[in-house]
Amino acid sequence: MYFYKNQFLPKNDIHISPDDRGYYFGDGIYEVFRVYQGTLYEQEAHMQRLQRSASEVRIELPYTIDKIGEILTELIHKNALVEGTVYVQITRGEAPRAHPFPAHAEPVLLAYCTTVPRPVAAMQQGIQAITLADIRWLRCDLKTLNLLPNTMAKQAALDHGVQEVVLHRDGIVTECSASNIMMIKDNVLYTHPANHLILHGITRAVVLRLAQSLEMNVKEQAFTTEQLLLADEVFITGTTVEITPILQIDGKRIANGSPGPLTQTLQREFERTFA
Template identity: 40%
Template sequence: MSIFPVILSQAKFIHRDSLQFPIEERALQFGDGIYEVIRIYNGTYYLLDEHIDRLFRSTEAIKIKLSQSKEEMKELLLELLTRNDITGDGKLYMQVSRGSAPRDHVFPKDVEPNIYAYAQSLPRNLETIKNGVSVITHRDIRWENCYIKSLNLLPNVLAKQEAKEQNCYEAILHKEGRVTECSAANVYLVKNGTIYTHPTTNNILHGCVRMAVERFVEELNITFIEEPFTLKDLAEADELFLTSSTSEITPIIRVDGKLIKDGKPGEITRKLQAAYEKDANIEDKVIANA
């Protein structure tokens, strides 16, 4: 399928083969920017408002001023989806940098942000969603403002790569034994019917799927406590799961080679997965019918 990125600041669509980045682009030289990944189901964005709100929070946090309003940004993203003729499942990647200017640590003057986005097909990963995944634990060495969806992801990349090299799906990050999140997802522990997860402080990304989970637990009357848990708690959990835009709600069945309970996705995780499928208007409700 053709992918037509759009330079949103100019609202000009071009083919990806002709897209060129200037070497003096602050995203390339400093990681001076933010990004979003938005899930697409049946040709429709899922949690679009939540992603746009977070994008604007991130740009404001690093002092990038956007000329577009939230509504104008959504209109451009919807146009991009139409141009790519994505009618099934997919994802959108969007990146905002401070702009292009001669290399200097201080902010350039009179420079417009560079805003790039592209959409592409992405089927659901039904195997991991249904059967669960194995993860490792890894020390969290990231900076103190993880709530900003920054382009500076090297610690996340290294943790995810270590998980990959151990044939695992993800890395659960921790600071001195207290779990924060995964390298690219929020993480949750279930004990005695209650869900625990790290509070939405600066130390974690405020996930859009996490926001949806908070709605689901209220509807399902499941207790949800924002309280850090430890590496020791992981081994004693009844269930574990992670969430992100591309992972949806994925059960964790093994941590550092050790099974969680019987090694099968738990009842509460399944209820949340069914709620997710309903909320996202997914036609093939695999979990609901499992």
């Protein structure tokens, strides 16, 4: 069951207009919520980010934040979703193709559920990555539909037989194709500052809170690809990847090539936030 244009509908009954600006301009925003035990995880933080993205790209939300929450809760119930994700997309609406914002188009909200198991194997065994130049636009803090550079980066990873790409701007690590990245060196946790160059990840924020509660030394400070390769531990954070260690980058092993102890501690603490 999906939600589209004020209705709960089967997928086959949804017909998206070719005049939808999300289709021909990528003119829209989105949010992905994790669902644990039938409940939206970090709902307030996700809603705040959705609201901020809408405001920054000047799309008026078709419903209040509270109403969107009610819609998503009902959607979870109708789909009997226990563990998975809820995808929400809001486009500027339908209008003949022209670059200026249409005067009378009404924003369109689409939402649906997907059963997605926790990435337990990847979290336990770790993943491999390569580095690539970050060629995205300069508002990566907004969760918009303009994801072609991200999809190309993810495909590049798969073409190289690895699972993720570490993006950098002139050697300064930003994030990954679909996740944030953190490294630990000498018991200090580093991650890129939450500015316009990275998405302000919800899981990233949770991990930073957990690290501080564990009295870890945390620095929101940019680091280079060279420093990354010399890290004691490296991991990515995200709604669907949770906290997943990276054990190899560009064919070079990180430390001893095993998930690090601080990463594993954070994984256990993260699980306690929804268990």
